[in-house]
Amino acid sequence: MGRNWAITIGIDGYRNLQRLNYAERDAEAIQSFLQQELNVQTIYHFTDNSPPIPQDYGPAIDSYPTYATLRRFFRIRFEEPFLKSGDNLWFFFAGHGKRHEDHDYLMPIDADPGDEAEKSTWIPLSYITGRLRRSGADNVVMLIDACRSDSGRRDSTGFGQEKQQGVITLFACSPWESSYEIDELQQGAFTYALLEGLQLEGEGNCATVERLYQRLRQTVPQITQQYKQVQQTPYGVIEPPTKYHLILLPHKADFADINTLKMDAYRAESGQELAEAQQLWTRVLAVSSDDSEALKGIGRLAHASNTLDSITQISLAKPFYGDPPKSISLHHDSAQAVSAAHPQAVPVNPISSRAERNRSDLIKLVNDFWIEGVLRKSLYHEVMLGLELHLRPDTVDVPLRDMVVHQPLIEDLQLLPSTQIDKVFEDLNRSLLVLGTPGAGKTTTLLSLARVALQKAAANGAEPIPIVFNLASWTERRLPIEAWLLDELKNKYQIPVKIAQPWIANDELMLLLDGLDQVELSHQADCVAALNTFLEQHWVAIAICCRVNDYNALDQHLHLRGAVELQPLSEQQIQQFWLSAGLGPSLMAAGMQQDLELQLLARSPLMLNVMALSCEQSLVSFAHTSNHSTDRPYIQLFDHYLAQMLARPTRNGPYTPRQLLTWLTWIAQVLVQQRQVEWWIERLHPSLLSRRSDRLLYDLGVRTVSGLLFLVASLPVGLLVFLLAGNITLVQGLGSSLIVGTLFFLPFELAGIIAQWFPRWLAIAIIVGLTAVTTSQIPALVGKNVLIASIIVSLTIALPAALAGSLLGQTNKILLADRLSWSWDKARYGVGLGLGVTLIISLTIAAFGYGDRSLSDAFTATLLIVPAVLPLTGLTRSMTIPPTQLPNQGIWQSLRNALWIAIIVFVPILLTGTVWGLVKQSSLGIGLSFGLTFALPLALATGLAKGGIVCLQHLILRILLYRQGVLPWNYSRFLNDAADRYLLHRVGGAYIFMHPLLLDYFTENPDKFHNIKHSR
Template sequence: MEQNQDIGDSSLQNSEVQQTQANRDAVSFQNSQANQVTINNIILRMFSNPQPPQVNWEWGQRLLKEKQLPDIRQRLTDTLGKQRIAMSVSYAEQLSWVSRSLQINGQDYGTIDANKLLIEIFERDDINGKLLILGAPGAGKTTALLGLAEQLVWGALQNPKTVIPVLFELSTWRDDNQSIEQWLIEQLYELHGGKPKYKIYEGWLEQRVLLPLLDGLDELGLERQKKCTIKLNEFARHYPHVVVCCRIKEFEAVNLKLNNLRGAVCLQPLSDLQIQDYLHSLNSSKLWSVIEGNPNLINLLNPTSENEPGLLRVPLFIKLVVDVYDPQQPISNKADLLEKYIDRQLSRDTREQERRQNKEGGKWAYKTVEDEPAWQQTRSTLSWIAKRLQDNNTVELLIEQMQPTWIESQHLRRRYRLIGGLIFGLIFGLIVGLIVGLIVGLIFGLIVGLIVGLIFGLIEGLIEEQGQEEIFLVEAFQISISRVARREFLVDLIIGLIGGLIVGLIFGLIIGLIFGLIFGLIFGLNFGLIFGLIFGLNLGLIGGLIFRLKEELKVRSQPNQGIWNSLQSMLWTTALSYPLGVIGIMAVLVARRVAEKHDWLDLPGILLRNSPQYFFPGLFVALFFGFWLGGGAACVQHFCLRLVLWQSGAIPWNLAQFLNYCVERRLLLRVGGRYRFLHRELLDHFANSGTAHLR
């Protein structure tokens, strides 16, 4: 074992050890009592300080149990297979990329014990919870991080009120001036929900109980990676625990140290013995003899001209070779290997064979092989998705988070705005027409309302408003009856009533002036102000209710769940708004009678006799609030977006079915309602392979 130490420079070069127990990091450790004890002891040693009561530990435990641990284990299973077979890897310490003294109390920490879990390296006195994980593309960095995350999350669940480890994707750091603290808080709210007014996540950071596990630093691009590295150094200077994962080539290119991390490990290329052991575990030992006897394959064991590891010494690619190797089709480079893997997974023979071998009788995305999308359509759609993910600096796809900015061409964006504008104009015109119809006659009111609505929708659709197209979901209701919740509900209700009153009076004054031109100024103002007063109070009441009740649900168990939740929220909002909608229609009738100088004593009888006139229109008023406050608008926008993308040939109409098919083909991975490519290398390959012409 070679070591070259320079204590004065705080560096240790090429201290390489065989981490023959690396399987223990990626493979479930629960069957090992010794590993469980080790993890529990580490959690208690590192995080057992008395924790302040203001930390919301209940929310943290729910997040770990319901989201983090299931997601981590699903991703490990998808990466390693149901048996979670991992290959042993070698770690080399790369302390030149971090900054710390190598000796503490005279002890040398230059070597890694081959029998240690990664969490034990993370705990070492000299590293003390500040670790950098490096490696070549496909070397297993993310798998190592997931293995460490599984150990930390499991230990945190076994030992409540100690630490809250959470995975983050640094590719979503989009604001160069944003601190890591602000970004973490933003991501926690965006990914896991909660109300910002309670400052749950701010408390986690202030009390140092959040343990950020940061993947994907290399996905930012060199310039932004450099800026992010500076921000990470600022964060790690005062924060006690953090793990960062990055490709070594991109990290070296930036030429900036993470000075405030204390340890760095780099996953090394596989040795001949490690490759043979892995092939043996898959009953593919003969493939090694084939490699040794094939000059082409031997060449793939050697480093590339860019000093990258040989293709067959990278775990991801040796796995793919096991799947696709054919003596009649030699493999010459990475792109060639990925192409052969894609072709194999999409070939009809492979698809039919897998259906025959499906002894468990699982449900397929498409009923028959004939129903499955064509080879070219699959490639084209995956290329389009990969490009959109790259453009948005993300590695995960949620169908409901697709935005109009994903539409590439100007004429398609105009088509999207026009369709959306006409639909919204039609809905708005129908509702306004019914209300106006109570005053001037139903037929005339509907004609006027629809004409005005369609003109408004046409104008709205033709005018491009930058930054105004984002689709905002309203996903669920969360009703609380605690004393604090009741007090906050009352405050929101009062604010809503006051705001509604002001808006209603202004709106009523405008309506009154318009009607005054037709029926006389006195009648118009009386009608407008009374209508505005009653309708505005109802608007405020509904707004106060919805503002207090709506709360985004962040657990994604099904594809496109956010849109279905928004549709459900629209129905709830409509139901809650209906009684108030009826009252609003009654306000029109009352305002009209008062403006006509009817006796107030006659109003109860008039309202009773005319009840059929406001029960049905009240439904449309309720639908109006359901669309604009309850999530209906998001559903319409999403429908228009999907329609335009489908018409252009970018995606199939049933996108969830297509994505599930790609999961079956092992091109994508799925966790709940989230999809990601099998590996970042595959995402990059699809993104660079071009897309079909869009109509």
């Protein structure tokens, strides 16, 4: 186990500064804790009344904390290293501190605050840090409870801004706050909370730096609010960032704490950071001295750097943790898990051309969806408002691993421009919460960040790809965030799971999550918890948007590295907007200055854009007609906006205003009920049918129409058989085809009925078995060859028909087909499988002794199975990203799949039948007749199973919804018309309302549109 040394300094009786009351008491309390709890071997204790510090050799060290004493101590004691890697050095200071000319200073007892020119009695914090690093310990922890007074005012502001490289520094307060002493506790607030946290036992202990810091950030503000009614929030500087997992209290650490250090070590090895990896493995050994993984890691590093001799100097104590954990999984920086038994650096493979193409396609999709489709159309004449951002560090709980200090870009925290949101994002280490009131510009700010990030990602393959999601959809299934992201990428962006999984696992995406406030209220806390769990496991670039009041109502904060709140527009910004938009100041003067409510609305970027879009001629009419009787004045502005937008000529009409309002209101109501924000044509669902009779009609229609297709398709086949066979009458041709059609129809329908109560595979098995038994009991059909007939009919007719029909077990589920591509390898496998099945069946028949002719007929008939198996194996899910997405693309994709599969099945079976006719009957007509009789129903069955039923479900549903009056027949044309009127935005194949407030507007007053006059 590593050794612990410490330095504690507490000063009350300042000669030239305000006297303190409890700094000396705080230092003594820390000294006592270190001696009793951590068994610290050596403590150098400096206070007003502490005794001299005895030494093994030479005179005792004076402990009175003057400038000369402290300076001499740090100079002499830390001249040479006396500790080693794995040891801990603690430094505690309670007293006054000062910030001057961008440097931090600790004030000894004789410090002269007026000596700003020479600073001859001030000790630079950077000097102390530098000397502590010379000790040889790689774990240096500095606890600074400085800059405090009874009044709560410091001598200067900004203490703690200077980074202290290579150490962990925890300050009692943030740079712009004060540190307080609490008379009721007779201690400083920070030290009181520090000791309380260090002494915690059980699951909530503070064994690691991360947990201690989180505890301090939580309890210190509570203490100062309770006793002083002021704000004091501890502040940390961690250099390097890997030290956030440092185990401070080994006797309280658990397996998870040790495993985290191992993960850091593996990650450092894979990144060729060998010095850092050695420190991390050494930390593991300092806690669990015979850990096999750590020993192997040290050995690998020694071999790699040829420094094996230095490793033998590490002292190992008896372990107290028991058996080490067996394996560690890397979730972030490696594409695969690292085996604990044989850990090795993860090789970095070159990016394949397919991976580059997928990356490029995703960048294009995001740009088309969100930048061209939403951002540009959200800005009036593309005028970008420079909103002011207010930093809100109090709204996030920053994990210590992320508390590497990044100073704000601009000193004034109130005046960060949103036009530099990308710089703010980088400054906060790519982890940001964006807060604002409704219409404040949160989504626009998020998309502005996406636009800059897309440019970076396109230019640099190492940059993460920004991608936008709306958290409203999380409510539906409430999955872990990784699983939810996979679903969103697959369903919203059409990205195959095999492509999306490594992107998420390796943190290759920049997650831009909008609409936390749109998550169902009862599940918002769960969503925050799920996000925090995800953030604990991933070092990912992320920005999240939420309405400020909704976020403030939550009990738990997000674990992000920073937050900003968008501020309302100033009068000067509003004036500049009118000028930049080309509308002129006279318009504003004529309308806005007549109406105070209008001026207040204009402070919202959304409402200002609405005014510009709807009131290009004049604001006067709106100002005169508005009565502001509602508690939400934006309602009347939306009334005016809607009237103007409905009067605009578009290329997609013609629709009456009443139709547009009716259809849009229905969409809005459904979106609110389903807690969604995106409207997809292909995701229309039977549950949208409001009348029970319509739902029954839908179910009956899907089952009946799909089944009758077999009978209807058999009629032209019968006619062709009559024309081709020559020696067959029309009645015989139609009759034989109808018999085959019925043989397909019955298993198809029965399988659908059975699958309502049983699993699909069981329904298929029941139908195939019943078909075999039934066939064997029909003497006219079977004759003596019972086995042959049963097998042929069951496998060539009942099996594919039941396979398709079983999909009707739940007609209320519309499962869109995946995009498919052709695989010759899998196709060859399918051919081999089909031939193998054919051979097995034929040999089985031969074993029963039915003769050569029966064997020949069976082989020929069962050969028809091969083409049916072929498309099920040769066609595989596409592993590419679609370059574009169109409305209703899922249905059109399902239709394409069904047609291609039907053709692939139809043609080989037709050819097989033709060859059989030529070989066995010496007749092309008979061969074509035989092939057609089986080819069409088999093709129909496989086509229905692979997308056809989905299209049929969608068609019948659209007809019924059209009859219900909630949508037009040409749905995409209507939605595009609404987008042209700036009521909707098109996002790829989906549509969203121009703003959530407009969505609320349609849902909260659906009946008011009957009284609004519109003209075209």
